[in-house]
Each structure stands twice: as C-alpha cells, then as structure tokens.
Amino acid sequence: MPGRGMSTKMKVTILVALVLALLIVGFLSGELAKSMFDATIEPLHIELEKPQLPAQPVTDPLFGDFSLTNTILAAWLTIILLVGVCYAATRKMRAVPSGLQNLVEAALEALLNFVQGVAGEKNGRRFFPVIATIFLFVITNAWLGLLPGFGSITAHGPEGEVTLLRNASTDINVPLALALVSFVVVEFWGLSAVGFSSYMRRFVNLGRLRLGMGQLLRGKLKSAATSIFSGAIDVFVGALEALSEVMRIVSFTFRLFGNMTAGEILLIVVPFLVPWVVALPFYGLELLVGFVQALIFAGLTLVFAVIAVAPHGAKQEAA
Amino acid sequence: MDAEAMKMLGAGLAVGVGLVGPGVGIGILGYGAMQALGRNPEARGAIMTNMILAIAFAEALGIYALITGIILAMVA
Numbered sequence: 001m002p003g004r005g006m007s008t009k010m011k012v013t014i015l016v017a018l019v020l021a022l023l024i025v026g027f028l029s030g031e032l033a034k035s036m037f038d039a040t041i042e043p044l045h046i047e048l049e050k051p052q053l054p055a056q057p058v059t060d061p062l063f064g065d066f067s068l069t070n071t072i073l074a075a076w077l078t079i080i081l082l083v084g085v086c087y088a089a090t091r092k093m094r095a096v097p098s099g100l101q102n103l104v105e106a107a108l109e110a111l112l113n114f115v116q117g118v119a120g121e122k123n124g125r126r127f128f129p130v131i132a133t134i135f136l137f138v139i140t141n142a143w144l145g146l147l148p149g150f151g152s153i154t155a156h157g158p159e160g161e162v163t164l165l166r167n168a169s170t171d172i173n174v175p176l177a178l179a180l181v182s183f184v185v186v187e188f189w190g191l192s193a194v195g196f197s198s199y200m201r202r203f204v205n206l207g208r209l210r211l212g213m214g215q216l217l218r219g220k221l222k223s224a225a226t227s228i229f230s231g232a233i234d235v236f237v238g239a240l241e242a243l244s245e246v247m248r249i250v251s252f253t254f255r256l257f258g259n260m261t262a263g264e265i266l267l268i269v270v271p272f273l274v275p276w277v278v279a280l281p282f283y284g285l286e287l288l289v290g291f292v293q294a295l296i297f298a299g300l301t302l303v304f305a306v307i308a309v310a311p312h313g314a315k316q317e318a319a
Numbered sequence: 320m321d322a323e324a325m326k327m328l329g330a331g332l333a334v335g336v337g338l339v340g341p342g343v344g345i346g347i348l349g350y351g352a353m354q355a356l357g358r359n360p361e362a363r364g365a366i367m368t369n370m371i372l373a374i375a376f377a378e379a380l381g382i383y384a385l386i387t388g389i390i391l392a393m394v395a
Contacts, residue, residue, distance in 0.1 A: 053394050118368065251379050258382030265389065296375040303372060 019277060026276030048272045051265045055171040056162035058155050070163055071171035074150065078140045078168060111135060118299070119306050127305055130185050134178060135298035141168045142260060142290025146283060151268075169260035172253065179252035182301040183245070190308030199308075203242040205234040248304065252297065259293045330392035337384025344377040 027033055029044035057067035089104040097105050111132045116124030144150065145167025153164040168174050191199050201207075209231030215224035263286045271279045320328075352370040356363060 051389075051393055053390070117364065254386060255375070255379040255382055258379075258386045261389070262382070262385055292371075296371070299368075299372060300375060 023277045026278065027274050030272065030274045032273045044275065046272060046275070049268060051261075051268060053261070055166065055173075056157060056159055058157045058162060058164060060158055067158065069171065070155075070166040071168045071174065074144065074165045075141065075168035075174060077165065078137065078144055081144070082136055082140055108132065114299075115302060118302050123306065123309060127189070127302060130181075131298045131302050131305075134182065134301060135294045138169065138178070138256065138297050139290055139294035141174070142263075142293065143287065145169075145260070145264070146267075146286055146290075151264075167260055167264055169256055170264050172257050175253045175256035175260075176249075178256070178297065179249045182252060182297070182304075183249050186301060186305045186308050187245075189305050193309035194311060203238045203245075205238040206231070208234050252300070256293055256297055259289055263289055326391050330388040333384055333391060334388035337387070338381045341377045341381035341384075344380075345374050348373050348377065 025041065025044070029041035031040075031045075031048070034040040034045070055069035055071040057069050058073065059068045061067040085100070086104060089100040093101060112124070112128055115128050115131050118124070119127055150165045150167060151163050154161045155164040208227055212224050212227030212229075212231045215227055266282055267279065267286060270282050348370060352366055355366050359366075
C-alpha cells in the first residue's frame, strides 16, 4: 500500500498505470473489442439501450392524456436549482459580495456585458431579463443532464421501465416553448419600439405598389410600370421576411433539440463501444456544446430583437 | 432492396451528403473571420460575435440533416 513518504514521480507513475489499466479493461469489455476479437469481458459488457426520441411518461395519466414525463421532472429540477441558488445568494446581501452572492453577481455581470455589447446600454437593460433567463435555463438543463443519475435511475412507468430523469431539452416541447417565447418577446419589443403600422410595414409594404396604381390611373404609363414592378418586388420581399420570422421558430427549436439529442445519443453510444475512460472527452464536449447552445439561443434572440427595434430608416441603411 | 436496407442507406446518405454544405460553409466563415481579425485585431469582439452567430446558422442546417438520419435509422 502506498505510504506517506511517496515521491511525486511515484504518484504520477501509479496514476498513469491506473488510467492505462482502466483504459485497457474498458476497451476489452466494450462492443468494439467484441466485434474485433469476438470475445469480451462478459460481466462488464452492457447492452445498447435504444435511444428514444419522445419523452417517456413516468406516472399514469393525471388528467386526459397528460402524464408526468421524465423531462418534466428534469425541468422542475432545473427551476428549483436556479431559484434556490438565487434565493440563497440574496438572503444576506452585502455591499461587498462574497461567496455565493459573488458567484451569482459575476455570472449576471458577464451576461449583462454580453447583452449590452450587442444591444447597447438602454436596450440591453430592457432585454436583459428574458435573454438571461433563456440562457440560464438552457445551460442548466444541458449541464444537469450530464450528472450521474440522469439516465441511470429507472422507474416503473406506464410504458415499462424508463429512466426517471432526462435532459429536459431532449423533449421537443421544451425547445419549442422557448422558441415561441423568444418569438413573442421579439415581436412585442419590435411593436412597442416602433409602433404597429411602422413595424407591419416591414412585412406588408404596399407603398410603392399603391403609388404605381395611382400613376397608372393618372396616365403616366412608363413611371407606373417601374413603380408597379418594384412595388411587386417589395410585396414579395415583405412576404419573405414574414415567412422567415415564422421559420425562426422552427430553426430555434430544431437547433437546440438536435444538439441536445445528438449529445445524449453520443453519450449512450460511446460508453457502449468503449466503456469507462474514453467517454471523458465526450463529456467535455457535451459541456462545451451545452454552453454554446445556450449562448446561441440567447444571442440569436438578442440579435433579432435588436433588428426588430431598429428604427425603420436605420434598418434600410444597414441593409 | 428491402425496407430495412433502404432506411439504413437513407440515413447514411442524409447525414453524409447533408453535412457537406454546413462543413464548407463554416470553413468559409472561419476563413473570413481570420482574415478580418488579421487586418484589424482591435475589432476582435465584433468579429467573434458575428462569426459565432453565422456559424450557428450554418450548424443548424447540419443538425437538421442529423435529425433526419437519426429518425431514419432508429425510430422509423
């Protein structure tokens, strides 16, 4: 047994030997070794669980068709964690923060700098609550899903044995809800900033078409033709803009859903192929992906909000 | 060819061909960002923000292809 007087070199050697042993044993008990050598360390071999796309219910239906799914439980856990941390950090607030208050303040300040960097001072303050909430919700969902317990604790549900907790963003309803919130909030900010008619003029731009019609009735045929032509193009571009606004909901949903589901499937398949040590870099990748997806969801909402509240003239100038 | 084989083939093609576009697109974006950064290192913040944004758009298209492949291979 290692004693107290061990040199650093000895400790490093033992550590490296341990990791190497885990690597070799892990490799030999996985599916890769099974297909290469046709044999594996049977007691350690696991079967591949089939990845499920829809969320699985954990209880019997409560009312109608609705039953608690494992993703709902995970989302509740996220909410409890976020609210609990914020509550604990603000209980005894000091002017010079320390401990948990310091951590929360640092995170919020980083977020505020990011939001104000993209949207400017005043608008940044106005957009900050929703953007920061979206960011914190997505990132907590993603990172909680990596903890042990998510995917390993099973329960008896109406559809057989299912895992009790699952990354909330792998249920397509959660990214859809976030995308709808983002859409509604961006439209609300746009409408409240420039007014209803001015905002709608982005999508329904009949100005030049009407001008062309007027010129036609007055007999100026050549200018009428060009006006009607460019008016028709304006209407078409406006309709395209409206379509792309709606398509944003779809793209937000599938970006977040796809990244989280693909990550979950990756973390199921890699330990099946080569158990133990090799899965560690993939956990690192999933940490990064969770952070980047949260940043992208919040950041894209922010960018579209900035575009929506830009005064009409400035937008045409920028475009 | 039976349905199972077609599904597997479809999944492979969906992901393989579908990810060429986003791959090339992200490469071009990175190239543009590196050039801009080389010319004007002071504008690092704006360049990085816009690059990450554009990469998110390109990557979303790749994710659509991946979802199609996953659905074909594992759910359908």
